[in-house]
Amino acid sequence: MHNQTKSLTGRIGVSAILLLAMTGCKSTIEADSPASACLQVAGTWDLIADTDDSQCGGSGKQEKMVFTVTQDHCQLENSDGTTGTINGADINWIADPWYINGGEVTYSKAIARIEGKQVTGSYDWNWSDGSNECSGTTKVNGTILANGETVSVQTKVKEKNPMLLPSEGSIAHTFSLQASDAKAVYLAGEMSDWQADVFKMKKQEQGDWSLTLYLQPGAWQYKFVVDGKWRYDHSNPKTTDDGYEGLNSLIVLGKEVAELTVNPNIAHGAVINSDFDSKVLGANSPYAVYLPAGYSADSQKIYPLLVLLHGYGNDQQQWIRDGKIQNFMDNLADKGVIEPFIIVMPSGEKSQYVGKREIHIMEELIPYVKAQYRIKPGKASTAISGLSMGGFGAFYLAHRHQDIFGLSVPLSGYFNMSNYPDFNPEKFTMTPALYLYCGSDDHTSFVSNQGLVKLLKKGGIDFTYKTAPGGHTWRYWNSISSEFLTVISDFFNQ
Template identity: 55%
Template sequence: MKRHSLVALTLPLVSVLLVGACSAPSSSNDASEQNGLACANYAGTWELFLEVDDSDCNGFGKQLKQVFVVEQQQCELSIDSGVTGDINGQQITWSVPSVRIDGGELSYASATAEILDGKITGSYLWEWSNSAYYCSGSTTVKGRILPEQEAASAELGEFDLTPPHPLLSPAENTTAHTFTVMAKQAEQVYLAGEMSDWRPDVFQMKANGDGSWSITLYLAPGAWQYKFVIDGNWIADENNERAVDDSRGGFNSVLVIGEESPLLSANPEIAHGEVVDARFASSALNKASPYAVYLPPNYHASEQRYPLVVLLHGYGSNYQQWLVDGKVQHLMDNLIAKQAIKPFILLMPSGEQSYYTGEYEQLIMQELLPSIREQYRIKPGAQNSAISGVSMGGAGAFYLAHKYPEQFGLSVPLSGYFDMSIYRDFTWQNFTMQSALYLYCGEDDHTSFQSNQRLVEQLENHKAEFTYTTAEGGHTWRYWNGISAQFLSQISAFFHP
C-alpha cells in the first residue's frame, strides 16, 4: 500500500513546537528597546488555538488549545522549549530548533506571527524527513494574551479539541459493535483497520480493570478488516475465526455487519470462471515469478477471443491480493451472469515492491504479456487491453499506460500513490496521455488522496483528458470493493462502445 512504513507524526509533539512558533502578546504595557526603538512587552500567559494540516504526512489534521507562559528580555521572546522570537513592531519572527521525532527530523521553513490589538495570528510551515521519506505541513494559529486575572487561574498545558471520530457516535444505518481484547500487561491498546484507514493511533481502547480493553464503534453494513495494536504490536483478534491473509505472513480479522454484498461471494447457481495460478520463468528476474489468470465462464467451450485487463497489486502485497481481498473472481462471475459486463480475461502479475519499474516492468511488458497473449485467446490491439491497480498498483497502471500506449488503451488507477519521482524516465515536459484515463480515490484516504489531487492538477495543466471520481472511503479494500462493480463496468463499456 504505502511506499514507506512512516508512522503518522505525533501531532501533540509537533504542536508543542509550533506553539513555540506561535507567539502572543502579554497584558503588560511596558516597553523594551531594540536598536533604540521601543518594543511592546508581549510576555505573559498565552492562550492559542491551533489548526494543524498534516495531510501530506498521512494525517487527518488536529485542533488544539495550548496555554503556556512566554518570557521576554528586551526585544526577544522565549518559552521553555528553547524557541525564541524577535520582535519587530507587531511582527514576530521565530527561531525554532529542529527536533528528532518519529524516526525523522522536523524543521521549520518559516514561523511568523502578528500581534494586533491583543489578538495573535500566525502561520507556520514545517517539514519532516528521514532517509526515505519527505512530507510537509502547516499550522495556523489564533489566540490572545490572557488578562492577569484569567492568567492567575488558567490551567497550563495542551488540550485536544479535535472533534470525536464519527464512528464513535450513533448514526443512521449503523450498528454498534464492541471490540474487546485481553491484554493484561499492556500500557496502550488501539483498534486499527479499515475503520481507521489502517492508522494505528485513531481508536484508543479503554482498560476495563480485569486485563481486558474495549471500544464501541457504530459501523455501516459490510465487511471490516481490523487488528489490535498492543504496545505497538499488531495482533489479529484471536476470538474471531473469520480472517484473511494480510500478505505479510499474518492475518487481518474480519467483522461483517449485516450482510456483505452478494457480488463479492461465490454464487452456486451461476456459471463460474476459472482461476489459473502459475509461475513464469523470468530472464529479467533470473527466477520464477508467480501470477494468476482469470478466465471467464465457458472459456474452454468456444473459440471466442476476449479483451484483457491487467490488475496490479499494492505495495507489500502480492499477485493474489485481487483474489483474496478484491474477490475479483466472484465479482466477474456475478457481473457476467447479470449481464452487467461482457466477459474479459484478467491477468494478475507479481510486482513485489517495485512500483512496476525496472526488472518487474521488463517482466510484465516484455516477457509475461507476450506469453499470456500467445497462451490464451486474447483480442489484439490497445483498444482491447486495459490496466488497473490499487495504491502502488494504481501508480503502476498510470505509468505503464503512459509509457506503452500501444499496449493499453485504458488506464484505471484506484487510489494510486503517485510519487512520480520514483519513475526515472517519466517527465511532465511535453506530457501527453494517449490512453483513456479513469482515476478513482477515496476522500478519506490519508495515504493517496493528496497525491491524486496533485496528479489531477498536473493533468489539468497539461490539458489531458481524464475522469476523476471521488467518494467517501479510505485506503482500504472496503472502499475498493465498493467501487469494483462500477470500474469493471466502465472497463467493459470501453471494450464495447
C-alpha cells in the same frame, strides 16, 4: 535496524506515515499583538505533513492532517486531546511520548510559525526501543481555515469517527484483548484508515482491553496496537495477509455487498493459478488468470484483456482473496452490466512495477498470456488497473507503453515520482484514456493523487478523477469495484 523500524512508514496493510500531529510541540508565532496577549489560533487546522524517516528505514511519506484547536483565553486543546498554553507569541503544547513498533517517540525540537493564517513548521523526533534508536523530521505547512470554511470542515472532523455512536444500519461490535501489562492499546484497521492512534481501547479491571464500535455491514480488517507493537487478534480465526509478511484479522458483520458474494444460481468463471519461469527475473513468477463464464463453451469467441495489479508487499492472489474480483465479474456479467473480459494478475512483490518487473510483465507475461488464451489484439482491447502500488503501476506502465494500453484506471495510486526518475512533466503526453479513483479520507494516497491531478491539468491531459469518502482500505475498493469494472467494460465496447 530496518527490521526494527520498518513500520514507521509501512503500517499494516498500507504504506503509512509516522503521524506527528502537532503534539508535544512549541510554536513560535509572529504577531502584531503585545507579547503578553494571547493570539487567536482557534479553528480548524488543515495541514500537509511531509516526513523524512530515512534514518529509520523508511522512504518518506506525505499525509493530510485536519484537526480542530479550541481556545479558552491562553489555554488550548486540539481534537487529538493535546493541551497547550499561549505565552506571548509562543505556543507550548504539552503531550506525553507515544509508542510505535515497540519503541517510544519523543520530540527533540518542534517549532511552527504562523503568518496570518498560514502555518509552517519543522518537527524533529527521536525513536528508541532501548536497544536501537533513530531520528527524523516532519515538515508541515497549511492553513488555519477562515470562519466560512471552518463550518464545513469541522463538521467533517466531528463525523470522522461516527463508529463511536449508534447510527442507522450500524451493527455494534465489541473488540477485546487480554494484555494486562500493556500501557496503551489501540484498535487500528479499516475503521481508522490504518492509523494507529484513532481508537483508544479502555482497560477493564480484569486486565482486558475493550472498545465497542458501531460499524456498517460487511467485512472489516483490523489489528491491535499494543504499546506501539502491531498484532492481529489471536482470538479470531479469520485472517488475511497484511502485505508485510503478517496477518490482519477479519470480521464480517451482517451481509456483504451482493456483487462481492458468490451467487450459486448463476454461471461462474474460472480462476487459474499458474507460474512463469522468467528469464528476466531469473526466478519463477506466479500469476493468476480469470476466465469469464462461457469461455470454454465457445471456442471461437475472443475477449479483451485487463491487467490488474496488486498493492505493495502483496501477491497475485490479493484481488481474488480480498477483492473477490471473480465474484464481481460473475455477478455483473450475469446482470448484463458488463461484457465479459479476461483478467491477468501478475506478481509484483514490492517492485513498484519498475525495472526487471516491468520488463517481465510487458515482454514475457503479457505476450505469453495472449498466446495461451483467446484475447482480442490491439490497445482498444487492452486495459490496466491496480490499487495503491498497483495504482502507480497502472499509470507508470500505461505511460511507458502507450502502444499497448488503451486505458489506465489507477485506484488509490501512491504516486511517488521518485520511482519514475525518467518522468518529465514538461514533456508529458498520455494517449491512453486515464481514469483515476481515490478516497478523500485516504491518508496514504490522497495527497499524491491531488498532486498528480494538478500536474495533469497543467499539462492539458484529458482524464477523469473521481473521489468519494473512503480510505486506503478494501472497504473503499470493494465499494467502487462495480463502477470501475463498468468503466473498463464500456471502454472495451465503445
